[in-house]
Amino acid sequence: MNEHDDDVSMSGHEERKELAAGLPDWGRLAVPIPPHTGTYYGESDESEGAHLRDYWRAVRKRLWLVVGVVVLVTLLAAIYMGRQPDVFVAQTRVQVDLEIAGASVGAAKNQSVIINNPVNDPTYFNTQLQILTSPGLLRRVAKTLDLEHNAAFRNTQTGGGRSTWRSLMKTIGVGDPAAPLTAPKDELPLTSSVAPAVSREDLAEARRLAPYVNALQAGLRVEPVKETRTAGYVKDTRLIDITFRHQDPQVAAKIVNAIADTFVLANLEKKTETNTSTGDFLQRRVAELQSQIRSGEEQLANYAKNNQIITLDNEQNIVAERLTGLNRQLLEAENERKLAEASYRAASEPRAAGAIADSTSKAVDDARSKLDELRQKRSKLATRYTDEYPEVVEVDTQIAELEKQLKENRGRATNTALTNLETRYRQTLAREESLRAALSRQRGETVTQNDAGINYRIIQQEIATNRNLLDGLLQRSRENDVVLAGTPNNISVVDYALAPDYPVGPRRTQGVMLAFLLSLAFGAGLSLFLEYLNDTVRSSEDVETLLHLPALSVIPTAGGTVGRLLPGARALQRRRHQIPTGDERPELLLNVDQRSPLAEAYRHLRTSVLLSRAGQAPRTLLVSSSLPSEGKTTTSINTAISLAQTGARVVVVDADMRRPCLHKIFDQPNGQGLSTILSSEMTREEMLAAVRFHEPSGLHLLGAGPVSPNPAELLGSEQMRNLIAALSSKFTHVIIDSPPIVSFTDGVLISTMVEGVLLVVRGGKTPRSVVRRSRQVLSEVGAKVLGVVLNNVTLQRDDYYYYRYYHSYYETKPDGGVAAEA
Known part of the structure; x- marks a missing residue:
């Protein structure tokens, strides 16, 4: 070291x-x-169960997850509520009185009976509430207001500020319901052997107007009149409030008024349905009789004209003169047919085909003349040159082509001539047969002309009978109109709606606060759930408790x-x-x-x-x-x-x-x-x-x-x-x-x-x-x-x-x- x-x-x-x-x-x-x-x-005097502080620690441990969920959901809710357009509510009030039975035409002629019978049915009022929201009534409203072409209604129902949100909802699978399926081509019969149910045109119209009916049902609310203070239904009253929510105040008022008017009109039509049906029958029958009378008069005039009936004494001379003329025309047609047939059969002989072509086609004559000239030229060249000489070969080629062309022209000319002769023969034969058939018919007509006077008088009697029936039906129709005019209507409009000045929604602040609270609860629940799924040892308390x-x-x-x-x-x-x-x-x-x-x-x-x-x-x-x-x-x-x-x-x-x-x-x-x-x-x-x-x-x-x-x-x-x-x-x-x-x-x-x-x-x-x-x-x-x-x-x-x-x-x-x- x-x-x-x-x-x-x-x-x-x-x-x-x-x-x-x-x-x-x-x-x-x-x-x-x-x-x-x-x-x-692992043992303690305290309970081993979870305490509030444990929940708080679990939430605080994933506080950013909770904050993220709350911020995201609240922000989306705020954006969504901010993009929601204002909604206006228009209200119309109608009165539904006790039902009174309608009037009907009396059994006796020129008599009518008016029956006033108030009917106090407890289910009648609730039935009217359901009728106000029925698709049939709303379909009439859509047709009356022409909602299909109403830009103010369509734009707010199909577009607006909700398109982005709807697209997002559709992407994750919870968007608007799918569009109705296209109707199959082979449908069940819409009519029965007893009476027609609904026509295909009505069914197609109902499907076309279905989106507008759904939009009307979504914004429509029908309920008995309520008290302003308690918001409870007023007892012993027959008033109904009809409200409609829409983004355009003018459209809301117009639609709710149209619903009320259509409801009143539909009720009146139902009460007069019997008399209306009778009046419709009488009108149809009157129209039929008038048509039959016009048709009979036209038939009588045509019958007299077709049978040459000016007076019943002169009708036989006219028929005989027509029969004589047809005989003369038939003889002339037979002679023309015989001449045409002879010409066609002569031309069909094989030996006559060439002569017909030469006499009828100028192209054949020109080809023959040119061919003769080429042959003469060939003879002169043959005396001086051999067959292999170029000029001789060229002339031979021209002669061969011209002979081929001449043969084709003859064939076409012969076919054309035969076709023309055959056509002329068939035309004369058809004319002969047509005249023969006309002569046969005229002979039959001549036999039946003796009954013409009787048939003429029968038609006159039918016209007179229909005129008498028409007079009686017109009288009954006038009586039915009087009954219809006197039918009372127990439903009326009390107050029409005006365009509202202030919107009633959406409640943006409440929506954002609700989203905040729900997202907070969801985030806390999510953090607790993740804590529950965490099966690891995380603290000293886990060690002492579990091990x-x-x-x-x-x-x-x-x-x-x-x-x-x-x-x-x-x-x-x-x-x-x-x-x-x-x-x-x-x-x-x-x-x-x-x-x-x-x-x-x-x-x-x-x-x-x-x-x-x-x-x-x-x-x-x-x-x-x-x-x-x-x-x-x-x-x-x-x-x-x-x-x-x-x-x-x-x-x-x-x-x-x-x-x-x-x-x-x-x-x-x-x-x-x-x-x-x-x-x-x-x-x-x-x-x-x-x-x-x-x-x-x-x-x-x-x-x-x-x-x-x-x-x-x-x-x-x-x-x-x-x-x-x-x-x-x-x-x-x-x-x-x-x-x-x-x-x-x-x-x-x-x-x-x-x-x-x-x-x-x-x-x-x-x-x-x-x-x-x-x-x-x-x-x-x-x-x-x-x-x-x-x-x-x-x-x-x-x-x-x-x-x-x-x-x-x-x-x-x-x-x-x-x-x-x-």
């Missing part, structure tokens, strides 16, 4: 002596302390303590104590402020360990955990450092032979170690010689050594017991770091060889069931569990508020000094 190393070693010993000054020799402490019983921890073990200490997270050093102090301290840096190095007590909560927590753990047994502090300790990454190695080292600060000789043994890390933390060689000792026969001196002293920390270290294929067999051997005995004879405290208990049996085997076991639990991470299992395993083998070390706990939580008080106790004064201790 060089001079610099000697200085560092001496300074390290001096620091440890200063830290140990004033502390008692805990290794020689022999104060009788009552042992912990199995029922001490019935003492919580020896609560180790806070190191992130908040290292930052208390001045800038660069941590790196300087590492260099000073020769502690290597790296991502795998834990936070050791040598690197933190000794006034930090982390250092105080390990001093508290040291005190708890030294006072954990009556008479004498435990010399051999096993530090283990239930699961990996709970901080057992860090706790082992820091506990050893804290004990070494009292001046005691402490050795740390790395018994985690599956994942050894002690040599990495202190940057020590791992060629020989625990596995070497346990796998070979060594004397006590040879065992102790394998222990190395780490001067910066003041600890003696025994690494795990090379990785063994059977660590459980080695750790459970008699050699392991001999090693522990040898170490405890030389060192004040032996700290053994073992693998997790639940995962491997290594720690369980070692727990039977030591005087005490420290169980490290990571706060807020380790499940309670796993910790209970570890406690059960250790109890089954008879291990002496001293207590639980709750590691890596966040001091900001309410469960550890006393550590925050300690932290603030050492806060630096504004002038740079330290607050005086009380």
Whole structure:
């Protein structure tokens, strides 16, 4: 060791002596302390149930979640209520008196009976309330006001400030109901054999107006008149208030007045339905008779005209003259047909086809003339040249093309001529047949003309009879109109609505406050639910209540303590104590402020360990955990450092032979170690010689050594017991770091060889069931569990508020000094 190393070693010993000054020799402490019983921890005079403060802590622990929910929901509610348009209410009042039976036309001619019979039906008033909101009545209102084309009504019902909110609601699946499905093409019959039910046109109209009827029903409210003060229904009255809510005050007043007028009119139509039906029947019958009379007169005139009836004496001469003319025309048609037939048959002969084409087609004549010229030219060239001469070949080609063209023209000309002759023949034949049929009909008409006078007189008698019936129906129709005019209506409008001046909603402040309260309750409930789902060990109270073990200490997270050093102090301290840096190095007590909560927590753990047994502090300790990454190695080292600060000789043994890390933390060689000792026969001196002293920390270290294929067999051997005995004879405290208990049996085997076991639990991470299992395993083998070390706990939580008080106790004064201790 060089001079610099000697200085560092001496300074390290001096620091440890200063830290140990004033502390008692805990290794020689022999104060009788009552042992912990199995029922001490977890039992209390108070009830173990939840208290209001527990609920408050659970909510406060997730205060930002509650605040976030409240702010988000309240903000959305405020935006939504702010985008809601003003709503106006218009009111119309109608009066429904006792029903009076209508009048009907009397049975006797020119008599009518008027019956006034008040009917006091208790269900009649409630029936009228239902009729006011029925789709049929509202459909008439929609048609009367033409709401389909009313821009003021459609814009407020389909658009406006609610489009964004409706889109958001539709996105998450709770928006407006889906549009009605399109009606199928093949529908059930809408009429029966008895009487028509509803036409397809009415059904189509009802579907088209359905959105407007739904909008009217949504804004409509019908109820008996109420008292202004008590808001209760007024007794012994037959007044009905009709109110309608809408964003446009003019539209609201117009619609509610239209509903009242339509209601009054519909009631009157219902009361006069019988007489109206009678009047409709009479009007239809009158129209039918008038149509029959006009038709009869037209039939009589046409009959006389068609039969040439001017006078009944001259009708036979006219028919005979018509028959003679048809005979003459038929003879002429037969002669024309015979000539056309002869020409067509002659042209159909094969020998006559060429002659017909040559005589009828100019194209054929031109082609023949040109062909003759080419043949003459060919004859002249043949006398001078051979057949292969180019000019001769060209002429031959032209002759061949012209002959082909001539043949095609002849064929077309022949077909055209034959078609024309055939058409002429068929026309003459059709004319002959038509005249023959007309002659046959005329002969039949001539036979029936003798009855023309009788038929003429019959038509005249039918016209006279219909005129008599028409006069009687007109008289009955006038009587029915008199009855309809005298029918009373028991429903009337008392007060029509005026356009309201002030809106009645929406209640924006109440809506926002309700959203605030509901979101607050939901956020609190959500935080309590998350707290209920959290099945981890979170506080010392959980340890004592669930495991019935003492919580020896609560180790806070190191992130908040290292930052208390001045800038660069941590790196300087590492260099000073020769502690290597790296991502795998834990936070050791040598690197933190000794006034930090982390250092105080390990001093508290040291005190708890030294006072954990009556008479004498435990010399051999096993530090283990239930699961990996709970901080057992860090706790082992820091506990050893804290004990070494009292001046005691402490050795740390790395018994985690599956994942050894002690040599990495202190940057020590791992060629020989625990596995070497346990796998070979060594004397006590040879065992102790394998222990190395780490001067910066003041600890003696025994690494795990090379990785063994059977660590459980080695750790459970008699050699392991001999090693522990040898170490405890030389060192004040032996700290053994073992693998997790639940995962491997290594720690369980070692727990039977030591005087005490420290169980490290990571706060807020380790499940309670796993910790209970570890406690059960250790109890089954008879291990002496001293207590639980709750590691890596966040001091900001309410469960550890006393550590925050300690932290603030050492806060630096504004002038740079330290607050005086009380």
